Amino acid sequence: MLDFPPYLSFVDFLAFFFLIFGVGGSICTVLDWRGVMKGTKPVGETESERSVRMVLLTFIAPIFFVAGLFLGVYDNWETYRYRNLDLARITSASVRQVRDPYSAGPPVRFDDLSKLRDGLSILRRCSSEVMINHEHFEDGYAIALYVDGDDEPSYFLTSYSRTDKNPSKTGTETGAQGSFSCRPFQDWVNATVAPMFPPSK
Numbered sequence: 001m002l003d004f005p006p007y008l009s010f011v012d013f014l015a016f017f018f019l020i021f022g023v024g025g026s027i028c029t030v031l032d033w034r035g036v037m038k039g040t041k042p043v044g045e046t047e048s049e050r051s052v053r054m055v056l057l058t059f060i061a062p063i064f065f066v067a068g069l070f071l072g073v074y075d076n077w078e079t080y081r082y083r084n085l086d087l088a089r090i091t092s093a094s095v096r097q098v099r100d101p102y103s104a105g106p107p108v109r110f111d112d113l114s115k116l117r118d119g120l121s122i123l124r125r126c127s128s129e130v131m132i133n134h135e136h137f138e139d140g141y142a143i144a145l146y147v148d149g150d151d152e153p154s155y156f157l158t159s160y161s162r163t164d165k166n167p168s169k170t171g172t173e174t175g176a177q178g179s180f181s182c183r184p185f186q187d188w189v190n191a192t193v194a195p196m197f198p199p200s201k
Contacts, residue, residue, distance in 0.1 A: 001153045022065025031056040052122035082188060085147070085155060087117040092146040097197045100138045107144070108196055116143075119188040123157075123172070123180075135165040141193045 032054045045053075093116055094107035110116055137160035144153035159182075163169045172182040 015068045018064045018068025018071065020068075022061050022063075022068055025057045025064065027060030029054060029061060030119045032057070033063060062198050069086075085145075087120055089147040090117065090145050094144045094146075094153070095193055095196060096144075098140050098142050098160075100164075104142055105197075110143070110193075110196070115192055119185065119192060122185045122188055123182060135163045137163050137171055141189055141197075143193075159186055159193075161186070161190075 032050065036054075041047075089112060093110040093113070095110050096104040096107050098104040114154075137158075139162055140158055140160035142156065142158040145155040146152070147154050147155075159170060159172045161170055163171075170181070170183065170186045172180050172185050173190075
């Protein structure tokens with residue numbers, strides 16, 4: 001299993017915000033409609049202003065709630081999918097050398113699946129989330145994993161050796177699951193993956 005540490009992504013926070021707005025807006029709408037049915041006069045606003053607000057909330061609040069629910073389910077499903085990948089399902093892999101998140105070299109096949117599975121099992125020893133503040137990772141290797149004989153990769157992770165502002169700050173990005181400090185995995189990459197890309201003369 002890719003049993004890396006739990007991670008709260010931006011999508012999680014966005015989903016939480018949408019859900020809170022959706023639920024809060026729906027509650028306000030119900031209270032407004034109850035007030036209208038009881039003939040209660042609005043406080044601090046005119047009847048027309050309340051009507052406009054009620055119409056907007058009636059349509060917008062459910063949209064925010066559904067969007068938050070979708071984002072939350074999707075993000076947590078992606079987390080579950082990554083964390084519970086059976087390493088025995090991996091049938092092939094490819095590796096690209098990357099200079100930064102926006103450029104990568106041609107793919108090179110990684111044929112030793114036993115070594116690959118050994119390396120991936122190290123991810124459970126990742127210690128913590130790496131915070132990236134106005135910087136980006138550089139110099140690393142992007143690994144694409146193919147499972148169950150598929151023609152297209154289903155899982156991705158990238159190990160970087162530094163950031164543009166800190167030459168000693170390493171990180172391992174596991175798909176959409178965040179960036180983690182994982183020195184043991186970085187050591188495995190340096191010993192096993194890096195030799196696949198000899199320096200050009």
